[in-house]
Amino acid sequence: MLTCQKCGKVITEKEALVHKEAKNEQSIICPDCFKAATGVDYKTFAFRKESAKQTFFAVIFCLAATIYAFIEKGPIYGVFGIAATILIYLFASKVK
Numbered sequence: 001m002l003t004c005q006k007c008g009k010v011i012t013e014k015e016a017l018v019h020k021e022a023k024n025e026q027s028i029i030c031p032d033c034f035k036a037a038t039g040v041d042y043k044t045f046a047f048r049k050e051s052a053k054q055t056f057f058a059v060i061f062c063l064a065a066t067i068y069a070f071i072e073k074g075p076i077y078g079v080f081g082i083a084a085t086i087l088i089y090l091f092a093s094k095v096k
């Protein structure tokens, strides 16, 4: 068991969140204090982080496919790949 360093509430290890303060000091806080400190609740935050990660990998994958197409199939396929990458990026940022 851990205690929240802000409000002193007893929390389980699973609930505990590491929050980085402005001076780069880390503190262990509960989800409620996380929400108070950042303005977003932790689930939303985790979801955003996860979808940002997925977008990143999707874009990287598309770029790799684009480079491959450019080299193997020629510039037209490369341009097509770039267009697809941009579309995926725009679509992903709209979903958020």
Ligand SMILES: [Zn+2]
Residues within 6 Å of the ligand: 004, 005, 006, 007, 008, 009, 029, 030, 031, 032, 033, 034
């Ligand atoms: Zn707390």
